[in-house]
Amino acid sequence: MAGGGPILCLFACAAIRYACAMELKVSDLSCARGGMPVLEGVDFTLSGGEMLLLRGPNGIGKTTLLRTLAGLQPALGGTIIMPPESLAYGAHADGLKAMLTVRENLAFWARVHGVPDMEREVVRALDEFNLNDLADRPARSLSAGQKRRLGLARLLLTGRPIWALDEPTVSLDTESVALFAETVRRHCAAGGMAIMATHIGLGLEARALDLSAFRADPDSCRAGGGSVPADAFFGDEDLA
């Protein structure tokens, strides 16, 4: 349906943005999970070359925040300012097809993102995550760690500067974690950014943001009319 034109153009712009100063500015952001507010007043700014580690206990809303940033769910309030189409999202589920080979999986995502010179980019991504020997194996025959590496290799093919990653190091061995950390470091050195929800250190110089500070107060749920999208609608009073 869409021709190559607009996509190519977008990528040309992305490349320029990459180089010049760009930033991700999040202010007073509230997010909800399943209709209940979980985070409120989240504030941070990330500029080119920086990375941010999200911390906090399970269920605090790390995934919710990342999905909100990725635009997969609407924010309850607040603003997210970043250049359009600049964020690449990566989650536990890698979007890999068991019946396709490693190379085919990557080539698909490269085409979806309209990467120019696709062949070379795919080879580069394979190299980066040490997947060359597995390139022609179907993804179903990979181990969990290898699949994870393949999922992370996909990020390189999005050509997007901001990586929002949810537990990227799950099921990776120490060697692969080092490989991944190196990739992220290089990405940021080139002016990219990364926001990661992760429990381990990665040995990277990164700011950490503890989300516990932004836990939404359940009692702040207001009773009121209008179109409040949360369960907050009902308030505290007894409804007879």
Next chain:
Amino acid sequence: MSIWEYANPKKFMETTEKVLPWLVGLTAVTILPGLLWGFYLTPEAENFGSSVKIIYIHVPSAFIAINAWLMMLVASLIWLVRRHHVSVLAAKAAAAIGTVMTLIALISGAVWGQPMWGTWWAWDPRLTSFLVLFIFYLGYMALWEAIESPDTAADLTSILCIVGSVFALLSRYAVNFWPQGLHQDASLSVDKAEHVADVYYWPLILCIAGFVLLFVTLVLYRTRTEVRARRLKALEARERMA
């Protein structure tokens, strides 16, 4: 003060609590005399016999069956556009009543059709449309039950209701392609030229009014229940968070 104030659950609960007893009374004084008048004080039709009296159940229930879906359509649109929870909960509440009314219309029609046409069922356009409507109601309710998150369920069922309405209309038009039709024309029409005889007309009007009131009353009761159930869910979710 705008009409949307009543879409606030709290306001809705307060208002309906006051209104409902009156509505119940009004329903009773409309539907009971209507049915009694229809059943006992109207003559038997020469070519229909006493079976004609099924009309006092059949026509009002069919009327509600269709209009309940229309009400759900409007309520769904209101939810999608203005995000009023009470609106979509009212649509949910109306679905079950609409289903029962459709079933009553189908069964009373079959009972009537047997002596009239010599068959319980025929694939007549009107009959078929009601069967299709019945299946639409079932699908709508099944989707509500299947989805856990209440807001997601509200959105998806509303969209289903709108898309379903288009296809229901298409089906209604499509069945006219069948060469057969047993069902008599509409029992009531605005210009009053093709009405049932006058002696059946007024008790029928009273019965329809009674069924409408019954429908409104039941929908309000059920909506109240849905509002409470929704609040319970909200409280549970809050409990889990704290």
Next chain:
Amino acid sequence: MIALLLRDLRLAVRAGGGFGLGLVFFLIVTVLVPFGVGPEGALLAQIAPGILWVAALLACLLSLDRIFALDYEDGTIDLLATSPLPLEGVAAMKGLAHWLTTGLPLTLVAPGLAVLLNMPAGAYSWLLLTLLIGTPALSFIGTFGAALTVGVKRGGLLLSLLVLPLYMPTLLFGAEALRRGAEGADNTVPLLMLAGITLGTIGLLPFVAAQVLRINLR
């Protein structure tokens, strides 16, 4: 978007079973009918249009829940939603891929099965034509239904309940056009209605399906 279509087609071919299953189901339903109603040729010829359309519809229904469910489970839908592709285009491609792997093959084998039901030879072209025009509507309505139930665990049965009433007009016009065509009567109106439904569903339902997917993702 072509990449998505090609990937879906490649997956359908490689997954083996899924691709041919609809066809085999079509064959089985058609074969079962004479066992049920008896082998009398005149009767079979008379009901053949309806049987073939109903069987094609059921075979189509069989593979609907695969349209989005697999991509939803492995996170592909999340990633597609954050990719430069518009979700509307994704939904349209999914519908097209489903038609190419289900509706089109069903259409092509239908004349072979019509032989089994003693359909008059003159009706074969009408059979091909009505299925060719009508099956895309089945795929696109199915895509909408699949999007609605994508978040429901084991939603196959629910999907059937939601989609079957939506299939009724398509089925009625398709079978009616075929029946009239087979009898040599004028079938312009049902044929045009069938084409109208198909065009309408292709034009509108991908937008609705995309919105439904967004609701299911959040």
